[in-house]
Amino acid sequence: xxxxxxxxxDQGQIALICARHDNDPHRMLDILRDVxxxxxxxxxxxxxxxxxxxxxxxxxxxxxxxxYAFLSLEPKGRVTIRLCDDxxxxxxxxxxxxxxxxxxxxxxxxxxxADGVFxxxxxxxxxxxxxxxxxxxNDLVVTNLTPEKVREITAALxxxxxxxxxxxxxxxxxxxxxxxxxxxxxxxxxxxxxxxxPVPADAGLxxxxxxxxxxxxxxxxxxxxxxxxxxxxxxxxKWRFAAQAEADRKFIICNADEGEPGTFKDRVLLTExxxxxxxxxxxxxxxxxxxxxxxxxxxxxxYLRPLIxxxxxxxxxxxxxxxxxxxxxxxxxxxxxxxxAGAYICGEEGALISSCEGLPGEPKTRPxxxxxxxxLGFPTVVNNVETFCHAARILDCGAQWFFDMGTxxxxxxxxxxxxxxxxxxxxxxxxxxxxVRALLExxxxxxxxxxxxxGPSGTMIARDTxxxxxxxxxLATGGAIVVFSAERNILEIVEYYMSFFVHESCGYxxxxxxxxxxxxxxxxxxxxxxxxxxDIAYLKDLSATIIETSRCGLGMTSPNPILSTLENFPLxxxxxxxxxxxxxxxxFDIQSAISDARVLAKxxxxxxxxxxxx
Amino acid sequence: MNDLPKARIATASxxxxxxxxxxxxxxxxxLIELMKLxxxxxxxxxxxxxFTRRCDIGIIEGGCCNEENVHVLQDFRRNCDILVGIGQCxxxxxxxxxxxxxxxxxxxxxxxxxxxxxxxPFTQNKTQIIPNDPALPLLLDKVYPCSEVVEIxxxxxxxxxxxxxxxxxxxGLLSGRFQGFERAHIRFD
Numbered sequence: 078x079x080x081x082x083x084x085x086x087d088q089g090q091i092a093l094i095c096a097r098h099d100n101d102p103h104r105m106l107d108i109l110r111d112v113x114x115x116x117x118x119x120x121x122x123x124x125x126x127x128x129x130x131x132x133x134x135x136x137x138x139x140x141x142x143x144x145y146a147f148l149s150l151e152p153k154g155r156v157t158i159r160l161c162d163d164x165x166x167x168x169x170x171x172x173x174x175x176x177x178x179x180x181x182x183x184x185x186x187x188x189x190x191a192d193g194v195f196x197x198x199x200x201x202x203x204x205x206x207x208x209x210x211x212x213x214x215n216d217l218v219v220t221n222l223t224p225e226k227v228r229e230i231t232a233a234l235x236x237x238x239x240x241x242x243x244x245x246x247x248x249x250x251x252x253x254x255x256x257x258x259x260x261x262x263x264x265x266x267x268x269x270x271x272x273x274x275p276v277p278a279d280a281g282l283x284x285x286x287x288x289x290x291x292x293x294x295x296x297x298x299x300x301x302x303x304x305x306x307x308x309x310x311x312x313x314x315k316w317r318f319a320a321q322a323e324a325d326r327k328f329i330i331c332n333a334d335e336g337e338p339g340t341f342k343d344r345v346l347l348t349e350x351x352x353x354x355x356x357x358x359x360x361x362x363x364x365x366x367x368x369x370x371x372x373x374x375x376x377x378x379x380y381l382r383p384l385i386x387x388x389x390x391x392x393x394x395x396x397x398x399x400x401x402x403x404x405x406x407x408x409x410x411x412x413x414x415x416x417x418a419g420a421y422i423c424g425e426e427g428a429l430i431s432s433c434e435g436l437p438g439e440p441k442t443r444p445x446x447x448x449x450x451x452x453l454g455f456p457t458v459v460n461n462v463e464t465f466c467h468a469a470r471i472l473d474c475g476a477q478w479f480f481d482m483g484t485x486x487x488x489x490x491x492x493x494x495x496x497x498x499x500x501x502x503x504x505x506x507x508x509x510x511x512x513v514r515a516l517l518e519x520x521x522x523x524x525x526x527x528x529x530x531x532g533p534s535g536t537m538i539a540r541d542t543x544x545x546x547x548x549x550x551x552l553a554t555g556g557a558i559v560v561f562s563a564e565r566n567i568l569e570i571v572e573y574y575m576s577f578f579v580h581e582s583c584g585y586x587x588x589x590x591x592x593x594x595x596x597x598x599x600x601x602x603x604x605x606x607x608x609x610x611x612d613i614a615y616l617k618d619l620s621a622t623i624i625e626t627s628r629c630g631l632g633m634t635s636p637n638p639i640l641s642t643l644e645n646f647p648l649x650x651x652x653x654x655x656x657x658x659x660x661x662x663x664x665f666d667i668q669s670a671i672s673d674a675r676v677l678a679k680x681x682x683x684x685x686x687x688x689x690x691x
Numbered sequence: 692m693n694d695l696p697k698a699r700i701a702t703a704s705x706x707x708x709x710x711x712x713x714x715x716x717x718x719x720x721x722l723i724e725l726m727k728l729x730x731x732x733x734x735x736x737x738x739x740x741x742f743t744r745r746c747d748i749g750i751i752e753g754g755c756c757n758e759e760n761v762h763v764l765q766d767f768r769r770n771c772d773i774l775v776g777i778g779q780c781x782x783x784x785x786x787x788x789x790x791x792x793x794x795x796x797x798x799x800x801x802x803x804x805x806x807x808x809x810x811x812p813f814t815q816n817k818t819q820i821i822p823n824d825p826a827l828p829l830l831l832d833k834v835y836p837c838s839e840v841v842e843i844x845x846x847x848x849x850x851x852x853x854x855x856x857x858x859x860x861x862x863g864l865l866s867g868r869f870q871g872f873e874r875a876h877i878r879f880d
Contacts, residue, residue: 657842659765659768659769660768660841660842661765661768661769661840661841661842662839662840662841662842664839665761665835665839665840667758667761669832670758670761670831670832670833670835671758671829671830671831671832672832673798673799673800673801673832674757674758674800674829674830674831674832675829677798677800677801677804678823678827678829679823680823680825680829682758682828682829683825683828684758684759684762684828685758685762
């Protein structure tokens with residue numbers, strides 16, 4: 078076969094991929110994901126073809142292709158191994174696991190083997206903190222890794238086995254649910270009354286369809302349900318705004334882009350309660366008058382895709398999705414699954430909508446808010462997975478039932494994903510209002526020295542404040558509870574989280590893109606013992622600027638690891654500070670600054686090398 | 692007033708163009724008043740090469756592009772009570788810091804020198820040799836603003852700052868009442 082014909086067939090295949098998505102520029106992310114899966118990279122020629130087919134410019138296509146971590150412009154190996162580089166994984170032995178992979182594959186992190194078979198790379202939290210260290214192998218997940226397990230995996234892969242065979246010998250015969258639970262443990266440690274206890278199928282939807290849309294919204298408002306993704310906006314109000322908006326089309330979007338490090342509750346709901354989620358979305362559609370829905374699943378959870386697709390198909394077959402749902406004339410609603418491609422920022426609702434529209438995942442200017450001007454400019458309700466599940470249960474069991482659980486202002490139950498230094502990491506469904514200490518006792522983490530509530534954009538608290546309550550008004554959380562024992566270095570944790578934000582900033586606005594880099598460097602200075610007393614004020618000052626001037630929630634919360642540890646662990650910082658000698662900056666290292674010139678000039682420094690005559 | 696000891700001022704021009712020193716002269720006839728209050732120690736204006744004793748105010752023009760700049764700046768920090776950065780180069784690196792933009796290179800310094808002495812389209816260097824006399828100080832990997840090398844107490848912005856701004860700052864520092872600049876004096880647009 079000549080190069081020319083390969084080119085032609087490649088072009089043909091790309092054209093086919095584009096056609097499969099109706100050459101629709103709004104489906105750019107799907108198109109590029111398919112291209113990436115097929116060709117293992119998105120080449121310049123590919124971008125040209127995709128641009129022609131979708132009627133976009135090449136640079137617009139490149140903008141999308143270069144934005145997402147799971148799309149690559151360089152060829153990737155047939156087996157791409159992405160090691161989860163979260164701080165929890167690091168503390169759980171990621172270094173040894175990485176070394177084992179590197180030794181077995183003969184490549185270092187960031188490289189692709191010469192034969193094009195293996196790629197090894199790091200990726201931020203993949204939502205497996207309760208079974209760290211974990212890694213993605215193509216679309217699959219392996220957890221609880223040890224060097225021995227790595228050697229087994231790599232040996233099997235080198236033997237020509239498929240990644241699927243690592244999970245089970247009869248992988249293809251297993252149901253999607255069985256596959257998912259073979260790969261990943263649910264680790265449900267405490268099932269509450271709302272979500273993880275017994276849930277009758279579609280009872281909420283049944284009752285919702287007996288009521289008027291306005292009545293559904295009243296129910297949700299009366300229940301006191303607030304968004305479970307982290308921000309805690311009142312769900313009923315969101316639905317009401319969207320219902321009031323006049324538009325030809327309305328959308329229900331489920332935010333299953335669970336990217337906050339340490340959060341994995343949506344993963345468990347998607348695995349165990351997918352029907353409840355879709356039921357909740359359907360109820361929302363009924364309430365606001367939407368006919369179309371999107372489930373945005375984070376790229377790291379692609380292993381759940383077959384499961385979700387099976388559930389969607391099953392519900393369509395049963396008349397629970399599609400036209401005339403449950404026989405109600407005029408109630409049509411269907412959902413498409415939108416895969417993400419490895420971008421934390423897409424958990425922000427504006428960025429998530431951009432991503433669904435086939436754009437780079439950059440946040441949108443607010444106002445207008447999505448409820449009036451969201452996906453493609455139409456009114457859009459974006460809710461978290463857990464919020465939709467709650468909504469379905471509220472319709473079944475009544476607003477009062479839900480309202481009576483929890484505390485004033487924080488009603489119902491919440492899923493907490495507990496990970497880190499505790500005996501029983503996993504999912505705890507508990508009523509709001511529990512103290513951190515009580516949760517630690519349940520999880521076997523009484524020895525904790527620090528607990529990060531709400532992930533890096535939340536709050537890090539110390540032992541003296543473990544009696545604080547898990548509510549929206551005290552310690553709000555999207556679900557992440559990361560436990561750190563006294564052996565852990567707080568500054569190492571903070572520096573890691575700052576590097577995470579540096580990596581995940583979309584780059585649109587300068588305070589976030591540049592400011593977080595400065596913050597990370599400043600924390601590094603503390604760790605190296607090079608900080609002076611003025612640097613503490615500098616950290617606070619710069620953090621305030623970033624919070625004040627950033628465009629979206631990422632920058633408004635990214636300084637939190639620093640601010641909350643400065644407040645709750647002040648000694649950690651002051652112990653590392655020393656006044657500079659002669660007011661000369663310890664951070665400036667003359668030896669490294671002149672080392673390049675020494676090599677180029679082939680001589681030593683007459684000032685800074687004492688033995689320069691030699 | 693005349694019986695008070697005069698304040699001692701030292702100045703240095705590091706990686707700058709000497710323009711800020713020239714701007715000192717833009718104080719014009721107020722210089723006569725100023726000289727009643729101060730005397731100059733180490734400075735290119737007096738050609739004194741070493742500190743004769745500790746100074747009250749050190750004025751630094753230019754950033755640090757080579758090891759000698761660093762050495763001088765550290766010496767000033769050790770010998771002056773107040774250190775003032777004057778002009779864009781001292782504060783941010785200024786024009787010389789344009790070479791910091793060569794960042795996507797394995798050897799940015801070599802690339803910079805080759806561009807300047809060999810490959811540049813306007814280079815007229817018949818010997819095709821990059822100067823490397825042992826007396827030349829070694830270059831730093833990039834140009835550093837003064838505040839990255841030592842602590843700087845005050846900064847006088849401008850390229851070069853106007854005589855008014857310089858006088859305002861010096862008069863304020865000498866009387867111990869320096870509160871920053873009037874906004875109109877440091878507007879450049």
